[in-house]
Amino acid sequence: MYTYCLECEWQATTVASETDAVASESAIEHFVETGHTVESVRLPPPAVILES
Numbered sequence: 047m048y049t050y051c052l053e054c055e056w057q058a059t060t061v062a063s064e065t066d067a068v069a070s071e072s073a074i075e076h077f078v079e080t081g082h083t084v085e086s087v088r089l090p091p092p093a094v095i096l097e098s
């Protein structure tokens with residue numbers, strides 16, 4: 047999950063060891079602190095790298 051702010055440079059990306067809830071929580075925190083609109087994008091699964 048990639049979470050970013052529409053109004054400033056804030057962003058958060060969850061890594062494999064984190065859950066989506068972590069990104070959601072920090073997004074809510076940013077909204078509460080700043081009143082900014084935060085967008086979330088669910089990243090596609092990692093692409094399989096094919097040997098050519």
Ligand SMILES: [Zn+2]
Pocket residue numbers: 051052053054055056076080082083
């Ligand atoms: Zn912001």
